[in-house]
Amino acid sequence: PWRIPYHHQGLLHYCREFGVQLEPFIELNHNSWLHSTGAFGGKAVRYRELASDFNGFTAELLAKAIDQHKLDELVPEEERAHIREAMKSWGALNTDMAYAKGNTSSLRRGFEKSQGGGVDGAPVPSDLFARKDVMQSGLWNWMAFHERLDMQTTMFQPVGGMDQIGKGFTRQVKDLITLNCKVSSIHQDDRGVTVTYTDTAHGDAVRQAQADYCVCTIPLSVLSQLDVQVNAGMKAAIAAVPYASSVKMGMEFKRRFWEEDDQIYGGISFTDQQISQISYPSNGIFSKGPAVLLGGYMFGPAAYDFAGMTPEERIQRALDQGTAIHPQYRKEFSNGVSFAWSRVPWTLGCCSMWTEEARKTHYKTLCAVDNRLVLAGEHASYVGCWQEGAILSALDAVTRLHKRALGAA
């Protein structure tokens, strides 16, 4: 299963109406690992350690700048006390307005020896990282990541896997769907639309489907290679949007060592290696026996690199890189699968990557109804790469097409 943001109200609505059960997806995990080959000697650090120190040092610096009257020109006097107070609270500064080793900072970043019970229960504070190492690490990018509107809590996943959503939709419109049809051309005139396709489920027979109107949801990466009868503007728009390459790895391990050894329950560890992240299952937490994690989620050059490997090579590479975060990786590994969207014939990529420039020139044209044809999909939305974009795009497309049809009737 993977993630659905709380504000994807179109998708969430259909899940609720179609009986697709959802459960929380854990996105942010303070106990997950952040890893950069160039930071902290290549050793992974806990999210809570990095975030606490980043906040603390940032707050300390700003409070000092205020106290030393360095910001008097920028900050009116009545605001200074508020900022000072805010920095102390938010940054876990001590009574001297310093971010320093002690209980105050350890109650954020974690103790060297945890708070315990009984006669020897007193905790021992942990050492801080050096400020320059924190600031140089680049790992604060992952703090920013979790603040992105698309990545904020609360996040959901469909119980049983993302395909439950497709199955939910299928239950509603089963009788309207014909599978295994490879479209080769879409022609239209004033009376209707004709789609020519190869019926790959029946000996590659070439067939035609005719209708008054057509809502076409074929990804632009494929559509741009077909014989599609649209005006020149839309043709240019269809050709104007590059598609992202992406690869995901599903890897099964004999036990949940990330839970049992590292106390990581769901969430994501990040790395600057190609695999980019390891995402732990949000379901079945605390269960015994084997479990599957997301062992890599590649975009950009790393995705092209992985897409060019054999499945076995991908697994080996992911195991190598994952070992930098989890030394148990190879020992506990059971088996794995990978999926490279760029090699899937009916998508030829993961999703549309609009540039701002291309949007300005082509977006409205791409979305417009061209005679009897309208396009829909995440590519015809501002919620690119998400199912929500496809749903909002489709709702808009059919609404406009319906109006057009009524007007023409």
Place this chain on the structure above:
Amino acid sequence: PWRIPYHHQGLLHYCREFGVQLEPFIELNHNSWLHSTGAFGGKAVRYRELASDFNGFTAELLAKAIDQHKLDELVPEEERAHIREAMKSWGALNTDMAYAKGNTSSLRRGFEKSQGGGVDGAPVPSDLFARKDVMQSGLWNWMAFHERLDMQTTMFQPVGGMDQIGKGFTRQVKDLITLNCKVSSIHQDDRGVTVTYTDTAHGDAVRQAQADYCVCTIPLSVLSQLDVQVNAGMKAAIAAVPYASSVKMGMEFKRRFWEEDDQIYGGISFTDQQISQISYPSNGIFSKGPAVLLGGYMFGPAAYDFAGMTPEERIQRALDQGTAIHPQYRKEFSNGVSFAWSRVPWTLGCCSMWTEEARKTHYKTLCAVDNRLVLAGEHASYVGCWQEGAILSALDAVTRLHKRALGAA
């Protein structure tokens, strides 16, 4: 159900071993409300709006201080570029290093008009709050709250309610427990311990139980009022720890308006009113029909105030205050219950509130084995107010008592 932090490994261990099923508890919710009667004209703001603006303005100020060479004495030259880059990424600053209205800030705080699909899908950025209002609001205290070690993700709750944990333990030691015994004295000599109690399940008969040793888990708020035969140091320790008063409100509403109207799924809205917070259920999300939320969680003066009210008065007060955050509150309300720990005869308070001073003087003495008696409970731990403290304390107490018994044998 309520929360269990990921690092409470003692409690989580027993849950796993005793078959107490756990599910994620959503603590941080970017879409929940933050409310202060003295900030933003008394209007609640979304967590994401406040947090984005706080981070953005903080980053902007620190970046400016760096750029204007105000911090050259505090920050070596090679570090300045890293801090600048960090502030830009973490704070969502634009290319001018400003935190300003636009897509960059709205991709954190949310848009005025969301990113949509189809021809009119372009989003409209939202206005920022004024920096001085953000800094004056005090609402950043709730950002700090979620960074506390005890409040970090991943958090859990027992499926079916917190009492499932008690039931899980009971299944293991059922034959050893006698309920409804009100202890009045604990005496000991060199041969054993005698506990006198009133058997309230059998006509208030006064009985005695005798044993070689005693592990006493009676809260200090009660124990300090009993006839307990311990040395003077332990007696002083037992009397030295005040107990927090606390009140919780469980309130049922006819529908999940916080989900349906506000898109809040689990998590907590905070307010500076007495109720302090409204916590939304992490289970049953998206279900139709009535649901229960935590309508108030009071400590300190507010807890004493609520504890002194009738149950009906508490409900009315909680409805009044909750309406400031959710205007639908009264209309959707069905019924509610409240629980004031200070009025529960067998706890007389919520949990121990050690001061640092009292810890220094009394903690080790409180935890020590006194002849044949040892105390256990969250009060004999550094994990006060949590079940984990009671478990760690008990493990330590019985381990030491066992050693003592072996030595004495």
